[in-house]
Amino acid sequence: xxxxxxxxxxAFGIGGTFTNVSADLLLAVDIRxxxxxxxxxxxxxxAAVILNNQSGAFDPSNTSSTWYNVLVSGMQVRxxxxxxxxxxxxxxxxxxxQGIYPTVSLTFVDGLASxxxxxxxxxxxxxxxxxxxxxxARALDLADWPSGGARNLTGSVVMQKTKQNMSxxxxxxxxxxxxxxxxxxxxxxxxxxxxxxxxxxxxxxxLFSDQGDANSVGYDGIITNPGTDYVYNEAVMFxxxxxxxxxxxFSSSVTTYGLKSKKLDAPVLDETAAANLALYVAxxxxxxxxxxxxIDFTAIGIGALATDMLETELNDLVQxxxxxxxxxxxxxDCVVEGLAHSITSxxxxxxxxxxxxxxxxxxx
Numbered sequence: 565x566x567x568x569x570x571x572x573x574x575a576f577g578i579g580g581t582f583t584n585v586s587a588d589l590l591l592a593v594d595i596r597x598x599x600x601x602x603x604x605x606x607x608x609x610x611a612a613v614i615l616n617n618q619s620g621a622f623d624p625s626n627t628s629s630t631w632y633n634v635l636v637s638g639m640q641v642r643x644x645x646x647x648x649x650x651x652x653x654x655x656x657x658x659x660x661x662q663g664i665y666p667t668v669s670l671t672f673v674d675g676l677a678s679x680x681x682x683x684x685x686x687x688x689x690x691x692x693x694x695x696x697x698x699x700x701a702r703a704l705d706l707a708d709w710p711s712g713g714a715r716n717l718t719g720s721v722v723m724q725k726t727k728q729n730m731s732x733x734x735x736x737x738x739x740x741x742x743x744x745x746x747x748x749x750x751x752x753x754x755x756x757x758x759x760x761x762x763x764x765x766x767x768x769x770x771l772f773s774d775q776g777d778a779n780s781v782g783y784d785g786i787i788t789n790p791g792t793d794y795v796y797n798e799a800v801m802f803x804x805x806x807x808x809x810x811x812x813x814f815s816s817s818v819t820t821y822g823l824k825s826k827k828l829d830a831p832v833l834d835e836t837a838a839a840n841l842a843l844y845v846a847x848x849x850x851x852x853x854x855x856x857x858x859i860d861f862t863a864i865g866i867g868a869l870a871t872d873m874l875e876t877e878l879n880d881l882v883q884x885x886x887x888x889x890x891x892x893x894x895x896x897d898c899v900v901e902g903l904a905h906s907i908t909s910x911x912x913x914x915x916x917x918x919x920x921x922x923x924x925x926x927x928x
Contacts, residue, residue, distance in 0.1 A: 570645035598902025785860030799845035
């Protein structure tokens with residue numbers, strides 16, 4: 565793995581007991597978590613690990629290998645940089661290349677994949693009017709998700725009773741919509757529900773600059789967007805069948821950009837709370853604001869700032885300072901929607917996919 569970069573460790577495990585893979589066998593590691601764009605649906609995080617298999621140790625048919633009966637579906641993986649976990653998941657696919665230069669390609673997925681496969685069964689009658697946090701906990705129970713420290717669920721908005729009959733991931737998306745926030749599985753494997761009230765308390769992990777500011781990371785690629793693609797100025801809250809829907813429209817934005825509507829599946833019990841949520845959603849993206857969609861940089865030679873990079877979580881904040889070719893200084897405050905690591909023997913490339921930090925909040 566590259567010099568002057570964080571020390572990469574890949575460990576495989578069964579039943580919570582992990583064994584490190586020899587570093588000289590690691591050829592490439594590609595990690596992707598979160599979403600590329602702010603309006604994308606939830607997707608499971610993935611990690612692709614390519615190993616040198618000249619010894620045949622990672623061939624699942626090699627009965628003499630210490631990895632025999634370990635490289636099977638469900639095997640756990642823990643990928644760390646400088647002992648900081650950047651990905652935790654389970655084996656989904658194992659492809660063995662028996663060519664001139666034998667390799668094995670392992671594809672891992674994070675816990676969102678297992679949640680997505682679980683179904684919340686239909687109920688005979690509507691039940692469980694509960695907070696978003698409790699609804700999320702029940703969805704995780706139905707998905708056989710571990711309890712205790714494997715969950716970090718916050719959300720006091722009370723939701724309508726439900727007849728379920730949906731995937732557990734749909735239930736969790738409803739919870740996120742009701743609290744104006746987001747659900748994700750963290751880099752360490754913790755199921756996390758973040759409400760709107762938490763968005764201003766998230767840590768600002770990194771400052772990116774093209775001018776060498778103190779304690780900054782230099783970026784070598786940035787994709788900006790004028791923001792018109794992300795404008796929404798009408799929100800409709802679908803609260804369930806036979807329930808009064810709540811909507812809001814930001815008229816000045818409609819005059820400028822035309823009507824752009826967003827419908828959210830948000831079964832909020834209280835009508836006032838639902839109306840406030842609609843107001844927030846209709847306002848927060850009503851203006852076109854320049855944003856950084858993607859920030860590309862290398863983890864080589866960033867010194868102590870590598871810790872902040874490795875600890876960056878979805879929904880954390882970063883800031884970009886740039887000097888344009890025509891001499892304008894621009895500062896962009898960003899929310900991390902997704903991130904990617906591409907690690908080879910001579911480089912560690914990182915991409916952050918971000919959106920704008922909107923300045924609005926509500927009480928729901």
